[in-house]
Amino acid sequence: EAQVTQNPRYLITVTGKKLTVTCSQNMNHEYMSWYRQDPGLGLRQIYYSMNVEVTDKGDVPEGYKVSRKEKRNFPLILESPSPNQTSLYFCASSLLGQAFAGVRDTQYFGPGTRLTVL
């Protein structure tokens, strides 16, 4: 079954304690992305990756790191989490990425990770 998986699904942590949220897709997609969802703000892109070893900042990258060492995995790293990073996080993937106007390229989303930083 084609899917994007995230782990953990729920996480409560304390300020400053490094954490990693994993994301994996089994569709051989080149493009992967992380979003955070906050009430009243919709989804905002944190980082994206067009392919292995190619990553770039989205709309709200501060306080986050990513890596893309393998095509299927795109972990999100919070080196020193703060309470303002409490949010619902989504990982997504698509075959090519969104840069090709006129080419339909559906994004598949993971189930989400609800993070609380105390």
Place this chain on the structure above:
Amino acid sequence: GIQVEQSPPDLILQEGANSTLRCNFSDSVNNLQWFHQNPWGQLINLFYIPSGTKQNGRLSATTVATERYSLLYISSSQTTDSGVYFCAGLYQTGANNLFFGTGTRLTVIP
């Protein structure tokens, strides 16, 4: 970045009713899409609709790119249509930063 405004922010419908959701963009966008987030948080792509009109069952979408807006029509609504509907688009060709609207929360009551 672009501003994406969705209206109405909240909508309550009786089962069987029709509705129209609107998405306005502050600037020209590419690759406009509509998503549905169900009450369990799962996000599903509904339409890729950079221009024109598409239909999928009881749902249809229309984008008028020159006027920077898109509409999502839901006919004969069902309780399973409940959730949040988002539109999203790319700011310009070649960019990979997908901007989402703040969503319309739809509740369909039996």
